[in-house]
Amino acid sequence: MQPINCYLGVSAILFCIGLFGVMTRRNAVGILMSIELMLNAANLNLVAFSAYGPKHGLTGQVFAVFVITIAAAEAAVGLAIVVNLYMNAKHVNVDQVNLMKW
Amino acid sequence: MTGQGVAFAVLAAITIISALLVVTIKNIVRSALFLALSFVGVAGLYILLNAEFLAAVQVLIYVGAITVLMLFAIMLTQQIMSAKISQTTEWFWLALPMALAMLATLIFFFAMRTYPVNPAPDALAVGTTMPLAEALLKPYLLPFELASFILLAALVGAIVIAREEKPGATD
Amino acid sequence: MLSAYFPILVLIVLATGFALGALTLSHVLGPKRPNPAKSEPYECGMRPIGSARQRIPVRFYLIAMLFILFDIEIVFLYPWAIVFDHLGLFGLVEMIVFIAILVVGYVYVWRKGALEWE
Numbered sequence: 001m002q003p004i005n006c007y008l009g010v011s012a013i014l015f016c017i018g019l020f021g022v023m024t025r026r027n028a029v030g031i032l033m034s035i036e037l038m039l040n041a042a043n044l045n046l047v048a049f050s051a052y053g054p055k056h057g058l059t060g061q062v063f064a065v066f067v068i069t070i071a072a073a074e075a076a077v078g079l080a081i082v083v084n085l086y087m088n089a090k091h092v093n094v095d096q097v098n099l100m101k102w
Numbered sequence: 103m104t105g106q107g108v109a110f111a112v113l114a115a116i117t118i119i120s121a122l123l124v125v126t127i128k129n130i131v132r133s134a135l136f137l138a139l140s141f142v143g144v145a146g147l148y149i150l151l152n153a154e155f156l157a158a159v160q161v162l163i164y165v166g167a168i169t170v171l172m173l174f175a176i177m178l179t180q181q182i183m184s185a186k187i188s189q190t191t192e193w194f195w196l197a198l199p200m201a202l203a204m205l206a207t208l209i210f211f212f213a214m215r216t217y218p219v220n221p222a223p224d225a226l227a228v229g230t231t232m233p234l235a236e237a238l239l240k241p242y243l244l245p246f247e248l249a250s251f252i253l254l255a256a257l258v259g260a261i262v263i264a265r266e267e268k269p270g271a272t273d
Numbered sequence: 274m275l276s277a278y279f280p281i282l283v284l285i286v287l288a289t290g291f292a293l294g295a296l297t298l299s300h301v302l303g304p305k306r307p308n309p310a311k312s313e314p315y316e317c318g319m320r321p322i323g324s325a326r327q328r329i330p331v332r333f334y335l336i337a338m339l340f341i342l343f344d345i346e347i348v349f350l351y352p353w354a355i356v357f358d359h360l361g362l363f364g365l366v367e368m369i370v371f372i373a374i375l376v377v378g379y380v381y382v383w384r385k386g387a388l389e390w391e
Contacts, residue, residue: 002110005212007147010114012208014121014144016201021125023197029175030130033137036168037121040144043156051151052217058230058237061153062245065238065348068156068163069249072345073256075168076338079175080264083334086179095191106275149278159348167341174337235352239364247367249349250374253342257378260338261387264331 007048015041028082028092032075039071110150117143130176138169155231335387346375 014037021034043064050060086092089099120140127133141164148157238246314321353360353368382388 002107002150004217006110006114007151008212009209010117010147012205012212013118014140015208016205017118017121017125019204020197020201023200024191024194025125026191027130029172029179030125030133032175033134033172034125036137036164037124037140040141040164044144044147047148047151047153047156051153058234061156061230061234062237062242064153064156065159065234066245066249068159068348069252069345072163072168072341073252075171076256076260076341077263079171079334080260080338082175083178083264083331087331092179109275150275155352158351162348163341163344167337167344171334171337171341174334178331178334231352232355235356238349238352239356239360239367243367246349247371247374250346250371253345254374254378257339257342257375258381261335261382261385264334264338265385265387 004048004052007044007052011041011044011048014038014044026093026095028085028094029079031094032078032082035078036071036075039067043067106150109146113143113146113150116140117147131173134169134172134176137172138165141165141169152230154229155234332387332390339382339387342378343375346372 018034018037018041021037022031025031025034046060046064046067048060050058050064053060082092085097089097117140120136120143123136124133124140127136141160145157145160145165148154148160310316349371350368353364357364
């Protein structure tokens with residue numbers, strides 16, 4: 001098998017791509033997609049350590065299942081907020097949402 | 103290079119290239135479709151890591167449900183094919199060095215440390231679904247039940263937030 | 274272990290190859306003589322009114338969101354189904370608790386009228 005550092009490297013790259021997306025996307029849905037990428041990177045890390053860890057265990061995989069659950073809940077609520085934002089503001093551009101900004 | 107090495111390289115390339123397209127492409131619908139491809143790549147990596155249940159869950163939840171939900175949200179909120187407006191904020195040139203710095207830091211620490219790696223990671227290769235199920239339902243019972251509370255809260259929250267208020271509704 | 278996935282690899286390669294091959298061949302070999310009638314959505318049907326790329330109602334989103342949450346519930350049912358017979362009554366009770374909590378959400382959605390499609 002590959003050394004674990006390969007998986008960690010892929011996971012780090014994926015995380016940083018997601019980070020970049022969160023910082024640069026204007027569309028709120030795009031930001032949520034980037035967050036999903038970051039969660040996937042975290043999951044990849046957990047599963048890699050679950051497979052390669054010093055002793056066999058499935059803790060990493062169990063964690064990943066719960067992370068996926070949270071990610072789905074987060075996507076549902078986050079996109080509900082986006083939809084509500086659209087109904088109120090008629091756009092989903094996060095840099096124009098300044099109603100609560102002084 | 104072994105077959106496994108080739109598989110790893112191909113899957114990692116699919117994952118990373120489509121993730122890059124997700125954050126850079128102008129048309130948000132295509133971006134969502136590349137997101138699905140990236141998730142498929144991660145599912146393949148899970149299989150390489152002997153986590154076949156997680157790979158199935160990844161395809162079922164991320165590819166099958168979350169991406170579709172994203173597409174629904176895009177269709178709800180956009181004139182979808184109008185890629186005329188810029189999709190990126192003016193922070194592009196600040197965000198790029200920051201993300202690269204983060205990447206360099208992570209890679210540096212991953213490369214510097216040697217991890218206490220299990221010498222024979224294939225010992226679990228008989229299939230991890232059964233032990234995973236045992237773990238989920240015995241030692242992780244409480245988080246398992248709490249997960250259903252999280253789903254309940256998300257359900258109620260999303261309904262309350264996203265429902266169109268009817269003018270004559272009583273509640 | 275991973276060799277068990279070899280048929281899947283073959284399937285992926287064949288499916289991708291077939292799709293790409295069919296598209297490429299029809300692109301290369303097929304004659305291209307477009308006219309306005311051919312590029313309509315329904316070549317011999319009703320004339321489409323307006324654009325198909327309009328905003329869809331929020332109700333579709335609510336259904337998709339309910340789908341995703343109950344999809345997660347199904348994902349938790351799979352591992353339970355595998356070990357169900359040697360967990361016995363204990364496993365049954367924990368799954369009933371799990372589902373009962375989500376049924377509360379289902380009843381809420383129903384009473385709130387989010388499933389109605391008037």
